[in-house]
Amino acid sequence: MILNLETKKIKKINKTECEAYFDLPKIYFNNDQQIQINEIAIDWSRTFSGSSARLNCTLIDKSPSNIQQQLLFIPLDGSNFTFYTPTHIQAYKIQRPELESSQFILTIPEKVEIRKIYIQLYISNARVQ
Numbered sequence: 001m002i003l004n005l006e007t008k009k010i011k012k013i014n015k016t017e018c019e020a021y022f023d024l025p026k027i028y029f030n031n032d033q034q035i036q037i038n039e040i041a042i043d044w045s046r047t048f049s050g051s052s053a054r055l056n057c058t059l060i061d062k063s064p065s066n067i068q069q070q071l072l073f074i075p076l077d078g079s080n081f082t083f084y085t086p087t088h089i090q091a092y093k094i095q096r097p098e099l100e101s102s103q104f105i106l107t108i109p110e111k112v113e114i115r116k117i118y119i120q121l122y123i124s125n126a127r128v129q
Helices: none
Strands: 002-012 017-022 034-044 052-057 070-075 081-084 104-107 114-123
Touching: 017 114, 034 052, 034 070, 070 081, 104 114
Parallel strands: none
Antiparallel strands: 002 017, 002 114, 017 104, 034 081, 034 114, 052 070, 052 104
């Protein structure tokens, strides 16, 4: 299943982290399912000199090899709009029973406002209720 999500709200946590809130559908997961990001778009309020950002998500499994639950590493090009499609898509094991309770945290290298975030998620064998 492919989900196209756009932020409804973005809340600053601290100087370099913000939480992205999406209208998440009721989707329930089995133990063998995985999630991946096909693409992301970020509309920044201004240009800035950061080199990379990171999208972490509580939906994916926290493990010794992924302690921060990083879902996507995002290279930045210094413009006020970022569109990124990973060349090597990484699928992650899902740890939560449902999508609705997941948190999406974006970590950026400097203090800058974000207008909007769009992500396309792929969820293996999803069932909607």
